[in-house]
Amino acid sequence: MQLKSRHLLGLDGVSREEIGAIMDTAFSFKKVLKRPIPKVPTLRGKTIVNLFYEASTRTRFSFELAEKRLSADTLNFSTSSSSVLKGETLKDTIRNIEAMKIDFVVMRHGASGAPHFLARCIDASVVNAGDGIHEHPTQALLDMMTIQERLGKIKGLQVVIVGDILHSRVARSNIFGLKTLGACVGVCGPATLIPREVESLGVTVYPHIEDALAEADVLNVLRIQLERQKGGLLPSTREYRQLFGITRQRLEQTNRKVTILHPGPINRGVEIDTDVADGPFSVILDQVTNGVAVRMSVLYLLAGGKGKFEGEGNE
Amino acid sequence: MKIKAELMDSHGLNRTLQRLTHEILERNQGTGELVIVGIRNRGDVLAGRIQRSIQKLEGVRVPIGILDITLYRDDFQRLAESPVVQETDIDFDITDRKVILVDDVLYTGRTIRAALDALMDLGRPASIQLAVLVDRGHRELPVKADYVGKNVPTAQGEEVQVKLQEVDGEEKVIVIVP
Numbered sequence: 396m397q398l399k400s401r402h403l404l405g406l407d408g409v410s411r412e413e414i415g416a417i418m419d420t421a422f423s424f425k426k427v428l429k430r431p432i433p434k435v436p437t438l439r440g441k442t443i444v445n446l447f448y449e450a451s452t453r454t455r456f457s458f459e460l461a462e463k464r465l466s467a468d469t470l471n472f473s474t475s476s477s478s479v480l481k482g483e484t485l486k487d488t489i490r491n492i493e494a495m496k497i498d499f500v501v502m503r504h505g506a507s508g509a510p511h512f513l514a515r516c517i518d519a520s521v522v523n524a525g526d527g528i529h530e531h532p533t534q535a536l537l538d539m540m541t542i543q544e545r546l547g548k549i550k551g552l553q554v555v556i557v558g559d560i561l562h563s564r565v566a567r568s569n570i571f572g573l574k575t576l577g578a579c580v581g582v583c584g585p586a587t588l589i590p591r592e593v594e595s596l597g598v599t600v601y602p603h604i605e606d607a608l609a610e611a612d613v614l615n616v617l618r619i620q621l622e623r624q625k626g627g628l629l630p631s632t633r634e635y636r637q638l639f640g641i642t643r644q645r646l647e648q649t650n651r652k653v654t655i656l657h658p659g660p661i662n663r664g665v666e667i668d669t670d671v672a673d674g675p676f677s678v679i680l681d682q683v684t685n686g687v688a689v690r691m692s693v694l695y696l697l698a699g700g701k702g703k704f705e706g707e708g709n710e
Numbered sequence: 711m712k713i714k715a716e717l718m719d720s721h722g723l724n725r726t727l728q729r730l731t732h733e734i735l736e737r738n739q740g741t742g743e744l745v746i747v748g749i750r751n752r753g754d755v756l757a758g759r760i761q762r763s764i765q766k767l768e769g770v771r772v773p774i775g776i777l778d779i780t781l782y783r784d785d786f787q788r789l790a791e792s793p794v795v796q797e798t799d800i801d802f803d804i805t806d807r808k809v810i811l812v813d814d815v816l817y818t819g820r821t822i823r824a825a826l827d828a829l830m831d832l833g834r835p836a837s838i839q840l841a842v843l844v845d846r847g848h849r850e851l852p853v854k855a856d857y858v859g860k861n862v863p864t865a866q867g868e869e870v871q872v873k874l875q876e877v878d879g880e881e882k883v884i885v886i887v888p
Binding site: 397416419420422423424426427430431432434435436437440692695696698699 | 778781782783786787789790791792793794795796797798799827831832833
């Protein structure tokens with residue numbers, strides 16, 4: 396199996412077959428992770444740089460663990476302890492890293508398009524670990540894997556993404572991926588935080604959470620990103636909770652089994668209540684487990700294809 | 711590609727597997743601690759047949775597992791694309807068990823090297839014994855089978871194909887020349 400691109404920059408333009416291959420491979424890796432020795436030698440000798448220009452715990456740990464489970468060598472670069480503080484430009488940083496002969500760069504950056512810029516500059520494969528308000532493809536892949544695992548399918552499901560859609564790279568990647576796999580996608584949130592053109596992506600807009608809950612099989616509840624709320628688009632977190640918060644009461648009123656996802660970290664009592672986040676319909680911790688498997692799968696599939704031999708041979 | 715020789719038909723394949731089963735039981739003095747692990751794709755089918763014939767002879771259902779060695783291959787860097795990863799499905803602990811590792815064709819020995827490493831990551835077996843349907847020679851690693859269905863001298867360019875009903879819809883073992 397070969398992915399068309401040697402980078403994973405987003406899910407926009409990634410085919411159903413490719414997403415299927417990534418998920419199938421991820422399920423195999425999930426079994427590896429459950430073994431007494433949860434490690435395979437496949438990427439021995441490969442070097443991966445984790446280039447994180449934005450704060451991240453879960454995603455960076457998840458990538459790092461995935462890399463180590465595949466036996467790759469990893470380097471971590473975070474802006475708080477690096478040459479960026481000394482004024483180095485992104486291009487200079489990239490050229491220096493390239494000179495160290497590395498195979499992969501996993502990049503998170505606050506600017507949309509930064510990994511695309513990187514991919515044009517270097518020979519290594521680039522994996523986007525979240526760029527600005529653009530895409531976060533591995534998060535969407537692990538979300539879809541978790542839905543597939545829980546409900547046995549994705550095609551035909553009604554998946555509603557709730558929260559700040561405007562600033563959410565998770566929402567964008569999920570919309571692209573889920574539409575490709577044939578799900579019906581909706582978004583729900585304050586009108587100020589819904590992009591105006593979102594319906595052109597084939598997405599239904601739900602102004603009220605009750606309407607979303609009445610139709611959704613899956614809710615993907617986004618974190619209210621306080622750091623991206625400087626423009627006054629949201630009056631207060633308290634008002635947000637009243638209008639869009641996922642509470643047990645709201646769930647009970649629907650009387651339907653709605654699977655609840657959340658990319659983390661959770662603001663308990665804001666976008667989701669504790670008894671929902673820890674309740675029987677929540678798959679939030681499955682998402683974290685699946686994240687490692689999905690990232691192993693992506694790295695594995697991108698790592699192939701450097702050789703010249705066709706096919707798998709006799710032995 | 712043309713067929714140079716047919717080494718076994720379905721009857722011959724059956725008889726050979728029967729003999730291998732008897733040899734396995736004889737060498738291990740029964741089924742105590744025995745488990746069977748087949749290497750995808752086809753070793754797992756052969757492993758299933760050996761399990762069934764052990765059950766017929768001894769009335770014991772020996773645990774069986776499927777091993778996928780893709781992640782342990784030594785030629786990953788040289789392939790044109792990432793090979794498809796399938797699941798390893800061994801739902802019992804192999805520690806202190808006698809593992810009968812089953813594959814269809816033994817050739818360079820590289821698959822077996824990968825399989826041994828993969829097994830070691832699952833536990834510490836008491837022993838591992840190798841059973842193959844065909845040994846075609848040309849080893850590149852010091853690997854030797856404990857149970858051999860048929861020794862077949864081949865040229866390096868030739869290919870030995872084992873066709874099984876479950877995978878290929880027919881039953882035979884053939885040698886193909888390019």
